[in-house]
Amino acid sequence: xxxxxxxxxxxxxxxxxxxxxxxxxxxxxxxxxxxxxxxxxxxxxxxxxxxxxxxxxxxxxxxxxxxxxxxxxxxxxxxxxxxxxxxxxxxxxxxxxxxxxxxxxxxxxxxxxxxxxxxxxxxxxxxxxxxxxxxxxxxxxxxxxxxxxxxxxxxxxxxxxxxxxxxxxxxxxxxxxxxxxxxxxxxxxxxxxxxxxxxxxxxxxxxxxxxxxxxxxxxxxxxxxxxxxxxxxxxxxxxxxxxxxxxxxxxxxxxxxxxxxxxxxxxxxxxxxxxxxxxxxxxxxxxxxxxxxxxxxxxxxxxxxxxxxxxxxxxxxxxxxxxxxxxxxxxxxxxxxxxxxxxxxxxxxxxxxxxxxxxxxxxxxxxxxxxxxxxxxxxxxxxxxxxxxxxxxxxxxxxxxxxxxxxxxxxxxxxxxxxxxxxxxxxxxxxxxxxxxxxxxxxxxxxxxxxxxxxxxxx
Amino acid sequence: xxxxxxxxxxxxxxxxxxxxxxxxxxxxxxxxxxxxxxxxxxxxxxxxxxxxxxxxxxxxxxxxxxxxxxxxxxxxxxxxxxxxxxxxxxxxxxxxxxxxxxxxxxxxxxxxxxxxxxxxxxxxxxxxxxxxxxxxxxxxxxxxxxxxxxxxxxxxxxxxxxxxxxxxxxxxxxxxxxxxxxxxxxxxxxxxxxxxxxxxxxxxxxxxxxxxxxxxxxxxxxxxxxxxxxxxxxxxxxxxxxxxxxxxxxxxxxxxxxxxxxxxxxxxxxxxxxxxxxxxxxxxxxxxxxxxxxxxxxxxxxxxxxxxxxxxxxxxxxxxxxxxxxxxxxxxxxxxxxxxxxxxxxxxxxxxxxxxxxxxxxxxxxxxxxxxxxxxxxxxxxxxxxxxxxxxxxxxxxxxxxxxxxxxxxxxxxxxxxxxxxxxxxxxxxxxxxxxxxxxxxxxxxxxxxxxxxxxxxx
Numbered sequence: 001x002x003x004x005x006x007x008x009x010x011x012x013x014x015x016x017x018x019x020x021x022x023x024x025x026x027x028x029x030x031x032x033x034x035x036x037x038x039x040x041x042x043x044x045x046x047x048x049x050x051x052x053x054x055x056x057x058x059x060x061x062x063x064x065x066x067x068x069x070x071x072x073x074x075x076x077x078x079x080x081x082x083x084x085x086x087x088x089x090x091x092x093x094x095x096x097x098x099x100x101x102x103x104x105x106x107x108x109x110x111x112x113x114x115x116x117x118x119x120x121x122x123x124x125x126x127x128x129x130x131x132x133x134x135x136x137x138x139x140x141x142x143x144x145x146x147x148x149x150x151x152x153x154x155x156x157x158x159x160x161x162x163x164x165x166x167x168x169x170x171x172x173x174x175x176x177x178x179x180x181x182x183x184x185x186x187x188x189x190x191x192x193x194x195x196x197x198x199x200x201x202x203x204x205x206x207x208x209x210x211x212x213x214x215x216x217x218x219x220x221x222x223x224x225x226x227x228x229x230x231x232x233x234x235x236x237x238x239x240x241x242x243x244x245x246x247x248x249x250x251x252x253x254x255x256x257x258x259x260x261x262x263x264x265x266x267x268x269x270x271x272x273x274x275x276x277x278x279x280x281x282x283x284x285x286x287x288x289x290x291x292x293x294x295x296x297x298x299x300x301x302x303x304x305x306x307x308x309x310x311x312x313x314x315x316x317x318x319x320x321x322x323x324x325x326x327x328x329x330x331x332x333x334x335x336x337x338x339x340x341x342x343x344x345x346x347x348x349x350x351x352x353x354x355x356x357x358x359x360x361x362x363x364x365x366x367x368x369x370x371x372x373x374x375x376x377x378x379x380x381x382x383x384x385x386x387x388x389x390x391x392x393x394x395x396x397x398x399x400x401x402x403x404x405x406x407x408x409x410x411x412x413x414x415x416x417x418x419x420x421x422x423x424x425x426x427x428x429x430x431x432x433x434x435x436x437x438x439x440x441x442x443x444x445x446x447x448x449x450x451x452x453x454x455x456x457x458x459x
Numbered sequence: 460x461x462x463x464x465x466x467x468x469x470x471x472x473x474x475x476x477x478x479x480x481x482x483x484x485x486x487x488x489x490x491x492x493x494x495x496x497x498x499x500x501x502x503x504x505x506x507x508x509x510x511x512x513x514x515x516x517x518x519x520x521x522x523x524x525x526x527x528x529x530x531x532x533x534x535x536x537x538x539x540x541x542x543x544x545x546x547x548x549x550x551x552x553x554x555x556x557x558x559x560x561x562x563x564x565x566x567x568x569x570x571x572x573x574x575x576x577x578x579x580x581x582x583x584x585x586x587x588x589x590x591x592x593x594x595x596x597x598x599x600x601x602x603x604x605x606x607x608x609x610x611x612x613x614x615x616x617x618x619x620x621x622x623x624x625x626x627x628x629x630x631x632x633x634x635x636x637x638x639x640x641x642x643x644x645x646x647x648x649x650x651x652x653x654x655x656x657x658x659x660x661x662x663x664x665x666x667x668x669x670x671x672x673x674x675x676x677x678x679x680x681x682x683x684x685x686x687x688x689x690x691x692x693x694x695x696x697x698x699x700x701x702x703x704x705x706x707x708x709x710x711x712x713x714x715x716x717x718x719x720x721x722x723x724x725x726x727x728x729x730x731x732x733x734x735x736x737x738x739x740x741x742x743x744x745x746x747x748x749x750x751x752x753x754x755x756x757x758x759x760x761x762x763x764x765x766x767x768x769x770x771x772x773x774x775x776x777x778x779x780x781x782x783x784x785x786x787x788x789x790x791x792x793x794x795x796x797x798x799x800x801x802x803x804x805x806x807x808x809x810x811x812x813x814x815x816x817x818x819x820x821x822x823x824x825x826x827x828x829x830x831x832x833x834x835x836x837x838x839x840x841x842x843x844x845x846x847x848x849x850x851x852x853x854x855x856x857x858x859x860x861x862x863x864x865x866x867x868x869x870x871x872x873x874x875x876x877x878x879x880x881x882x883x884x885x886x887x888x889x890x891x892x893x894x895x896x897x898x899x900x901x902x903x904x905x906x907x908x909x910x911x912x913x914x915x916x917x918x
Binding site for chain 1: 658660662669670671672674675676677678679680681682683684685687688690691692694695696698700702734738739740741742743744745746751752754755756758759760761762763764765766767768769770771774775776777778779780783785786788790813814815823824858859860861
């Protein structure tokens with residue numbers, strides 16, 4: 001068991017006000033990565049972050065890219081200690097629509113214990129907890145119990161393309177045992193969460209071609225295979241009415257949910273009614289045998305993301321379209337292999353194509369799902385740190401979406417990611433009046449400081 | 460049996476050259492109804508047609524409409540003789556693209572026995588056969604054996620809206636026993652055709668609504684019913700893999716094809732290979748148990764005419780769309796009732812809608828199919844006239860599309876339409892280099908002249 005030294009906790013307690021002022025300083029910088037008019041602000045935010053590291057003696061550099069710089073910082077090497085990477089980002093979403101903000105987006109304002117500003121939760125506030133915890137260790141103890149590498153990028157909100165290139169170009173320099181990321185949410189107030197699984201994706205475009213040109217549906221309907229009819233027939237055969245995907249072998253490699261996981265999901269205060277209200281539906285449907293929560297994040301799914309063909313204007317046009325297309329995707333769970341699925345899908349589609357139709361299948365994007373085993377020592381270390389920092393055990397959740405950088409960390413660095421959420425679901429991330437609880441900010445710093453000890457000793 | 464008096468046939472023979480010159484005169488008038496810059500030309504064409512009737516002593520008027528005038532002409536009334544309406548149109552399609560014409564569209568030019576000009580076959584040339592035949596009777600015999608009413612409109616190429624209003628406003632003034640229309644094609648060269656059936660239509664738009672707004676397909680896919688998935692499932696259940704439409708009661712009122720009809724279809728020189736080449740496919744599909752020709756024009760069909768929902772742009776967008784829609788239509792055969800089908804469809808759709816989806820069904824357009832019984836005396840009279848004029852028996856065909864004005868004649872006037880095609884399938888109707896065979900023009904006039912006698916005596 002690694003406990004935070006009392007002097008570290010003391011330092012954190014004593015510097016509450018400084019930590020808040022510093023967060024506000026960073027929040028005042030409008031580092032909108034998508035808007036080139038803010039390029040000097042984005043550079044200023046990178047400088048501000050780099051300065052945080054140089055002040056505590058970390059070897060710090062700014063990696064120049066085709067876009068915004070990556071701040072890379074390392075603590076002084078300790079032999080025989082594990083190495084943890086902290087990933088975060090200093091860039092923010094554009095603040096529009098401006099007139100919906102109660103207080104201006106780059107003038108941090110505290111109301112009811114929350115600080116309101118663009119980037120408060122995503123990701124400046126959450127990211128800073130891991131810098132302040134290092135500062136506490138360095139200033140209180142003069143050293144850290146683990147090796148830390150910080151990778152703080154400025155392009156998360158615009159796709160992380162240059163970070164991806166940087167990692168791929170020289171993965172060895174980022175070698176680490178695990179990656180800590182605080183860019184997700186708690187499950188609810190007072191319910192800090194460890195997101196231990198993300199779904200993968202296999203995304204396609206299917207194009208069906210029939211007659212050489214659009215035909216009159218009166219003169220030709222019934223005689224010529226209609227590609228839009230065929231598209232409906234084919235897509236409807238990819239999934240059955242029980243929500244089971246029909247591509248041969250699709251479920252072969254799926255790791256079944258464990259009893260421990262399913263019990264954990266059931267213990268979550270997930271309300272079907274609240275979920276339906278949030279989404280605006282009066283009922284849900286999906287794979288039989290699984291709860292809405294499980295279907296949402298821990299089971300594979302099939303969605304038509306877009307479909308088009310023929311006449312979309314007003315009124316009635318009697319056309320038998322020459323072609324019809326759809327974009328569709330499967331969400332994958334560990335251990336499904338997108339490449340294998342593509343192969344099986346393509347073969348299956350060929351069996352479904354009716355006479356008179358030619359098909360093209362475009363593989364647009366594939367990424368496997370990731371899951372950190374619940375009995376991973378990193379997960380257990382994180383749980384103990386959260387108990388110390390928040391005074392309560394974390395809940396274990398999985399997310400339905402993918403976080404591409406997590407996939408990259410897994411595939412390129414072989415490192416598990418610990419997704420530790422300090423934010424709340426209603427923090428208005430990407431929306432006006434983004435906020436972050438200052439109490440959770442301080443709890444996050446305490447947790448992070450404890451995590452370095454736990455990872456040093458327990459993991 | 461009504462034979463053409465020899466002096467009428469003599470007159471026709473003697474005036475071949477005049478008849479051609481007059482056709483060329485009319486073809487020179489660019490009466491493009493869709494283009495208001497040609498309004499004076501369209502008016503000139505109406506005057507030219509009206510003049511044809513006044514010259515042979517018909518009571519002639521031009522009905523002014525909100526658009527182009529309708530030329531209405533009547534022969535001197537004969538008591539106890541049947542009344543036949545001739546329907547045609549003096550307006551033409553726009554000639555674009557102009558640079559693809561070998562000779563200018565409004566300078567009629569004869570090559571290999573065909574006259575090339577916009578409107579040659581559609582419908583000036585075909586329509587004029589029925590005016591010249593009346594002229595032959597009037598000038599050779601001084602009278603006609605039947606009462607003739609001519610309704611020659613100037614808006615067929617833009618929807619016949621004002622003609623529709625005119626008919627509906629006072630159907631009694633157009634009371635007749637049958638309507639003769641030459642605005643279709645022969646089955647092939649030397650195969651004059653009687654089109655005795657047209658399909659009807661029932662056209663809908665189906666709109667499906669799911670979540671209140673577009674959702675992220677990672678975070679919500681599998682948990683929330685996707686309207687685009689639902690649309691595929693629903694549309695695919697409207698028809699089975701044998702091409703049988705699944706709406707309850709859909710086939711209940713369908714008049715089965717008779718053995719005589721099916722034998723007639725088989726005797727047609729319909730080439731599956733030529734059809735596939737024409738359409739640009741390497742195979743066809745449709746309702747099992749019926750030939751391509753039968754499926755095309757004599758059996759009901761189901762076509763998705765348009766479909767859309769979600770993301771249609773480049774690349775992969777992970778959206779679970781809030782809504783998805785499709786336009787689709789059934790082609791109907793006699794005796795199906797579009798209203799009854801709408802009722803059954805709507806009830807059926809309600810059984811197919813999955814949880815979490817709301818639907819709207821818009822009935823965009825409905826019209827019953829029409830068929831003239833093959834043993835109708837009008838059909839038999841037409842057949843005898845064709846044998847006289849073309850020297851060969853007609854073939855009996857059905858058309859897959861609808862001709863709305865024919866439906867109006869049936870419903871408002873209770874009159875069967877005789878669709879007698881003198882044109883050819885490759886006459887480039889609506890395309891550059893429209894043409895019409897002059898030999899068929901003269902055969903058409905001979906047939907028409909004989910038809911008046913046949914209808915007087917035989918029908």
